[in-house]
Amino acid sequence: RRVHGAFSFTKFVSRMGQMKYPMAIGLKKGFKTTKIADCSKKRPSRRRGALSKKTKFVRDLVREVTGFAPYERRCQELLRISKDKRALKFCKKRLGTHIRAKRKREEQQQILQKMRKAAQK
16 A cells, blocks of 8 residues: 555556556545535535515515416315315315425415404404
8 A cells, every 4th residue: 555645546456467557546545625614504406495685576576467377266265164174185186295285274374364364353
């Protein structure tokens, strides 16, 4: 074993006694670098999906102007008569996946709660 700079070369010997090929393996192999503290926390992929003020404003404005889709209104009706499971199945049929359906049902429940609070005032 021969140490050369940052590399640690290991000899692979054939039957003839000659080195076949050197390989950089071991603890000190590769280029020396310095670690950046908390680099994974600052990656854009960590921020993806977070709601910004502008996006929230635009979505609320669009919701106010356009109202609800027919399937959303039907989902709200099902939730009003306490058919939570039926509402989930209906949303799943329309949206395609179970997770999206759960999220949509939860969103509709929040909207109904806000409507009830607004009606009480």
